[in-house]
Amino acid sequence: MEFLRLDQLGKQFGGITACNNISFTAETGQIVGLIGPNGAGKTTVFNLITGVYKPSSGTISFAGQVISGCSPDDIVAKGIARTFQNIRLFRSLSALENVCIAVDRVAEYSLVQALLRLPKVLRSEAQTRRQAMEYLDALGLADKAELKAESLPYGLQRKLEIARALALKPQLLLLDEPAAGMNPEESVELAKLIRTVHDRYNLTTLLIEHHMDVVMQLCDKIVVLNFGQKLAEGAGGEIQTNPEVLKAYLGSGERSKRRARN
C-alpha cells in the first residue's frame, strides 16, 4: 500500500531551486534510499516532509492525508520522526534522558499534574524510563544509558538519535546519513541494526546515505536526486548500472563504477 507520496514537490530559497518537480512514493514497510551528490536536495526533501519548510509547489501525502503545510509538531503527531545529518542531541544530558524526553512527548498527563507529582505522574515516569530503556536496548545502547550524550563516540551518538526518533513511536522514520563518519565495518553493522529496528517496529523508512554499501544492503528502492531534480528511481541493481546516475552522482569512469558497486 502506498504510504508516502511526494507529488511534483518544489522548494525555492530566493533564486535557489533546492527541489524541482520531485515525485516518488514509499510503500508501507519499504526502505527507500534517497541518494545524490552534495547539494542535490536530499535534506531539503526531509525538511519538507517533516514540516520544517513549506513546499513552494506540489504536495506531500502520508497515510492518505495531505500533510504539506502542517507544522513539525503535527507531523510528529501523525507518525513521522527523523534523525539529523548534524547530530542534535541534548549533549549534557544522559543517553537515557535524551530518549525519555521523546517518550514524554507522548505522555498522557498535563504540566499541572506533573508539577503536583501526582501518583499517575510517578507511575508514568517509571514507565517512561522503562520504555526509553527498551529503545536504548534496541540500538545496543542499554549499557550506556547513564553516560552523557557528549561523552559517547560519534557512531553511538548517531544510534542514540535513532533511539530517540523511535521513542516518538513513528510509522515513518527518516534517517539522514546515519552512517556518516563510520568506517565500512561499522556502517555494515549499522545497516543490520537499521533493518532489525525497521522490522521490529513495523516501520516504513526513508534513508539518506552516502555509503553505497549501506544503501545497497538495505533499500528496496532508491531515488536519485541531482541538482534538485529526480534523476532516476529503481532497485539497487538498476541504479548501480544506470549511466546517467554514474555520470551525475559519481562522475564517469571505471573508478566511479567501482565505488557504485561497493
Ligand SMILES: Nc1ncnc2c1ncn2[C@@H]1O[C@H](COP(=O)(O)OP(=O)(O)OP(=O)(O)O)[C@@H](O)[C@H]1O
Ligand atoms: N535554508 C536554505 N536557504 C538557502 N538555500 C538552501 C537552504 N537549504 C538548502 N539550500 C540549498 O538547496 C540546495 C540543496 O541542499 P540540500 O541540503 O537539500 O542538499 P543535500 O542533497 O542534502 O546535500 P548534502 O548531501 O550535502 O547534505 C543547496 O544548493 C543548498 O545550498
